[in-house]
Structures are given as structure tokens and as C-alpha cells.
Amino acid sequence: MKLYTSRLAPNPRRVRWFMAEKSITDIEIDEFDLFTGRHKSPAYLAEVGAPVAPALVLDDGSVITESLAICRYLESLYPEPNLFGLDPRETAHIEMWTRRVELTAANPMMMAVRHGHPALAALETQSPEMFAANVARAQKALEPFETRLGETEWIAGDRLTIADGILFTSLEFARMVKFKVAENQPHLLRWQAAMRERDSATAGT
């Protein structure tokens, strides 16, 4: 298998975080800079089918894109440690938390970077209002996770899951526009410090 990926971009980094947590080292990594536009080249489109990274090319040439679809597929091949759930009920619970992270917090953080970082002006018609609105949305979105992490060690409960990986990599990405967990959010800060100590913290950077 081969993974098309790009340094620092948020969706590739999710997959790299996931691979690091599982100590996956036998997948070929083809890393490129999205600013080169390689993902829009005829050769890339012919192979991958869409102008996106990450993309996982299987040995038969079929391709999986979308960070969470790639991670769930890798979990089937590398089951340890489990990050998506061990039975349908736990899987549903973890997916619920993962989607809350993604839809309420990760998406506005990503949009804040797109509208607020000079390097991304080439990708987005940037708007200071959109930047401010998305920063405010992301800040508001962190409140329930601060409450949650006052009750549980990790986002989905008593063990690390994909939900932690999505929130952590999003917060790391949002550092590009100086977005931070607030000083009065001790539970999030405790959790973030624990995530930063893991070997996975810098995967894909």
C-alpha cells in the first residue's frame, strides 16, 4: 500500500497520527507539498480519482480517500491498539464523539486557518469576518469538551480513541493562527499536554 500525504495539512495529519499510534511502518509514504498542485495533475487524478490528499492506494490499485475512511480501513488491518471501538455499541459511542469533535470544533478551526493564515490566501478568498466568526465558533465548541474532560480521561471515555486524535490534530493545526485552548480550561490543557507527550504528537509534521 502507498499513502499520498502532505506535511502539516490537517487531514493527512490525522492519518499519520493514527498510523503512529498503531506503529504502522510498512506502508509506503509518498509525501508532497499541496502548494505544488501535484494532486491536480492528470497523473494523480488518473490514479487517485479526486484532487485530494490523504489517499491510500491499495495493492490492487483501488484507492480510499477521506481521512476517517482511511483510518477505519487501517484499523481492520492493524487492529491493535483499538481506536474505533471493540463492539457495535462502543463503536457508536466513539463515532458520536468523533463527529461532535469534527463537526463542531475541527471544521471551524480549519476554516479559521484558511481565512486567517497568509500562506492559505492562494486557496481561499480570505475574509477577516469569516476568520473571526470561525475562531468564535471554535472557542464556543471547546466548552463541552472542557466539561467532558472534567468527567473522563479521554474524549470518548477511559481510553484513547480516534476522537482524541481528531481534536488534537485540529488544535495543532489551528496553532498556525495562534488559536489556543483557553487558560481557564484546565481539563483540556491537561488532556492536550498528555497528547503532546505521545510519540504520535509530531507524526506528519
Next chain:
Amino acid sequence: MKLYTSRLAPNPRRVRWFMAEKSITDIEIDEFDLFTGRHKSPAYLAEVGAPVAPALVLDDGSVITESLAICRYLESLYPEPNLFGLDPRETAHIEMWTRRVELTAANPMMMAVRHGHPALAALETQSPEMFAANVARAQKALEPFETRLGETEWIAGDRLTIADGILFTSLEFARMVKFKVAENQPHLLRWQAAMRERDSATAGT
């Protein structure tokens, strides 16, 4: 089990579509109008844990929210017909298409309704610019699905899956602001007509 749901809202409708496709009739339906604010009441929050619908209350009192987490859980209990994939590779492929539908098309359609329909003025500070931008995004997002449906009968391939349900229910919801598949998109129109003929087409309406 009990499902909290609300008529016409897009996320509850996904679950109702899914239940209709599987002919699930033994889950208690507690339907309420989101405009009454019941989902923000102390009793609801104490039971469900978040001010959202749909929410599936299991027999032990634990709760799953998020439409796709609920559907995937129901698939484990009601496996026929399969809508999420029969093996890890097909599951990944279906999740890839489902996420493309959701992130590129369903989300802007939902935002277009929030910014464009008078009934939703109570939920959103509406903006004509946001309405127009989201309509444009949704129109653009349909183009690759028109191409796809020129190659395959259904979104994820040769059989109906959850990806079709998400796109169909989103398009039905977007009719509230007169959003339509374009007349020059024959493959989408063929697919939409087939979806409308199914018994699931009006579930949750």
C-alpha cells in the same frame, strides 16, 4: 429502544430513511417539533446529554446521538439489507463516498436552508450572501456526483448504500429553498427519480 426525532429536519430524516430501508418498526418513535425547544429542556438534557435530535436511547438508558453513528449502530442490530459495507474494504469505499456527499454537498445544502428559509430565522442570523454562497457551493458539489452517476447506478457503486440516503435526504431538505438538481444533470435526475419511488422516500416527513 426509543428514537427522539423531529419531522422534516435533515439529520432525523437520515435515520428515518435508514430505518425505512431496513423495515425497522420495533423502535419507539418520540417525535417532537424542534421549534418547541424541548431538546433544550432540563429533562431532555438529563436523558440525552446534548440538545440534539436524533437521539437513540438504548434499553440500558445510554444514548447515541449523531445520525451516522445511530445508523451504523442500527446496522449491527438489523443487518439486512446491508447499507454500510460487507467487509472492511467495501466499508471504507462506502464511507469515502458518504463523507464526500456529506462534506461537499449535504453541509452547504443545510446551510442554504438555514440562511434562506423564513422559518429558520429563529435559529440563525440569516445572511443573503451566505445563502447565495452555499447554494453555489452545493451546485458545484453536485457536478462530480453527476459524473459518478453516469458511471454507476448508485453513488457508491452497483447497490444502494447509506451514501445514497445522505444525498437524497439532503436534496429533499433543500427543496425548502427551491434548490434543485439542474435539468442538464440527467444522471442525478435518473437516480433521484429512483430514490423517490422507494418506500423510504417520505420516511420522517
